[in-house]
Amino acid sequence: MDEHSFLVNRERAVDYLNSLDKVFVNDQFLNWDSENRIKVRIVSARAYHSLFMHNMCIRPTPEELENFGTPDFTIYNAGMFPCNRYTTYMTSSTSVNLNLKRKEMVILGTQYAGEMKKGLFTLMHYLMPKRQILTLHSGCNMGKNGDVALFFGLSGTGKTTLSTDHNRFLIGDDEHCWSDKGVSNIEGGCYAKCIDLSGDKEPDIWNAIKFGTVLENVVFDEYTREVDYYDKSVTENTRASYPIEYITNAKIPCVGPHPKNVILLACDAFGVLPPVSKLTLAQTMYHFISGYTALVAGTEEGVKEPRATFSACFGAAFIMLHPTKYAAMLAEKMQKHGATGWLVNTGWSGGSYGSGSRIKLSYTRKIIDAIHSGSLLKETYTKTNIFGLAIPTKLEGVPTEILDPVNTWKDKTMYEETLLKLAGLFKNNFETFTNYKIGTNDDLTKEILAAGPNL
Template sequence: MNSVGVSSELLTELLNGNNVLHNLSVSGLVEKVLNRNEGILTSTGAVRATTGKYTGRSPKDKYIVEEASNKNKIDWGSVNTPISEESFDKLYKKVINHLKQQNEIFVFDGFAGADKKYQMPIKVINEYAWHNLFAHQLFIRPSAEELATHETEFTVISAPTFLADPKEDGTASETFIIISFERRTVLIGGTEYAGEMKKSIFSVMNYMLPEAGILPMHCSANVGQEGDVALFFGLSGTGKTTLSADPNRRLIGDDEHGWSNSGVFNIEGGCYAKCINLSYEKEPQIFDAIRFGSVLENVVIDPNTRVADYDDSSLTENTRAAYPIQAIDNIVDPSIAGHPNTIVFLTADAFGVLPPISKLTKEQAMYHFLSGYTSKLAGTERGITSPQATFSTCFGSPFLPLPATVYAEMLGKKIDEHDVQVFLVNTGWTGGEYGVGNRMKLAYTRAMVQAALEGELTNAETVKGEIFGLEIPVHVPGVPDEVLQPAKTWADQDAYNVKAKELAAKFRQNFKKFSNVPKEIEELGGPLV
């Protein structure tokens, strides 16, 4: 019997054990979390758990098993690190034996992908009850009928208290997140951070969906009253959550989507929202979603009142809330919609160079999609004393197993096929770089995004920007004309030109990592300095 068969046999043996609890209800899982002292109940009825040493993802401990079927497909490198089949199989056996020895383990059967034509049945096996509650809320929950006929296509096995031996197991540390596409398994150990499960399945979908002609996307999506669909791409701090949460539009999903020949669908069944500095005034939908059945991760709780202190970052800046999408009032259910009419790329440019809104051609859209630019600000990370340009390919580089150009070419094709309007929106600085200028007013950004979504900018008069050749609207309702032209907002034009060329050089330097990109796209990074 080959190693895949052995894996299957070991898994069957594990799932037939007397310590396995299958598909407990939310109430049943909450009881288990409290009885096992894995977490506490907060004043709103949510469960709060802490994750110890790891309060975020461990990208240097993430691997893909190098197998005959994927050897020439995966974009191997620092993001997609190979590990041998032998190492995976040894770890797999150890983890299964570890789970067999636990008093209880928890199993959730559900789905990834709201569109039933492309849905992937998944099984999540957890050492912790709160991790299983997280999986229940983040993935798509089956009906009783669906559960009765559920046939797993991919399995996630999470054993946080099992630690790898790097010398023996071929890992970089005691922590590991390993995807085997042939064994159709994600193996996680040594970390309690629940987000590893969510992002591993997203990585799996990023590998499998393109083979079915579906573009997987790290973006939020909503739909207007006329049925018009919008996608919002953007890295942390760009305003993606704030701008996609529109009371006049229904939420399709907040983070992961697929774009098929039928339209857009949410990959998940829940939301995993950052909640540092969360308040009802700023984000009422998220605030109200944190109730019974929700999971709070690393949020500081008052020991007496059990009230969450969302401003306290003493455990981590990366505090999180996990809840089912149905906890949000204004949603599309099921999370499926038609083809996008508008795509918005969000960036927070601390150099004060990019225009607050610009229209992109298909080629420019592919260029900025591949670039995935924003700025890290001074004070956000140790050692950063001035704004740093940061680039995350396709706005989600840690989760892309295939070469980036695969996703960019699919995007370009779909933009063409469906005549999609694409806009680059800078929510960052105007009138000067960070420390000199000011952050773009949220009211102006909202007005620009609204104009884009309502089609007011489709045939609007534009002028071509000097540095990146972007088409900048001359007028946007509710926004002063002078705000739209970045150069005009700077008091010192020479300083603007220096910063603009500096940013363009960073774009070009970053783009050197891509191969096989058409020359007309590669040359969109601004003039030579």
């Protein structure tokens, strides 16, 4: 859109907000790294939106609020009030506009609170790399010995579940920065999926749902007010937004040293990726740029079989620069600080969706525990065909036969066909990135391309 259309929308939102008897204003921060934090002001029409952002951004102390001053960025959220569909570039009554020059965001015609969270994350993907700070769509936790792990993954791969571990300190579940000093959480809260939630399966998230938590899309008994977390009648995408302090083992302030492990999560519904693979630096870059997971039948209308989906850097909707720029920064930081890359499949084994079975969460947790402890690094590894992934020959607490996916398929011919199909999808997706140079003399580009599946 052009500047004029933005200003028309801005004026419309501000006029609507000015007409209300009450508006809600939040002055808050982004980034727990105090040297690189951003001051944001959110002006909204609904208390729900204000509480959501109160939970999700960093809450200033009374003294910081008193001396807050001029914000670095402002959001005008008019909520349900629509944009004018006849304004140039408008295609519906909903419009979400971000203007970097004016340092403003305008929201019209939608009551989805996540637009504000997403808009600010997009802003950070633009501002932080200018300071040589890498922005990451990842979860992050830290062991008692100070070992930090990053968890990348698209929706449904287990990013929040696996980063929220009662044996480790939670730095954050979704958005982070990696600077020369280490990692820092961008947010002040968590936005956890709560479909099928129970106190037994995920006690930390369960216990975080209390007064002040925002629940979205859930079904509850209007008389007892009891929530039915198993009810999917509205959507499977039920969510809980709560301050990070509601997690008992959260690390406050939410900062940590340089990561030791970088874990890329994929929910492979084709059932051909191993439960865990140790990656070379080039392979880590390849799978980071690819950002793979799979949709399964039933999640979207018309999906009859697994469908691969790729989101560059595990956050294509947020990145403002070319994906290879973020990948080069990640490679540099991993190499400098000695981090190991891992690919963990939380999806299917023994066949594709519909014939195989989902890898048990208890097995995935054993894998993650072995990565954290360092014991997995000491195991013996073999290489898989096509993808060339290094897989351990054994792992305590995980059945040996599932470590190499070919062992779990009864129909070996079907396994080979499915493996080749997925490899082809990876190749086709990566064609978009082959014309961009990474590293000195383009050397890293060649390594990354060679690290993909070999057909």
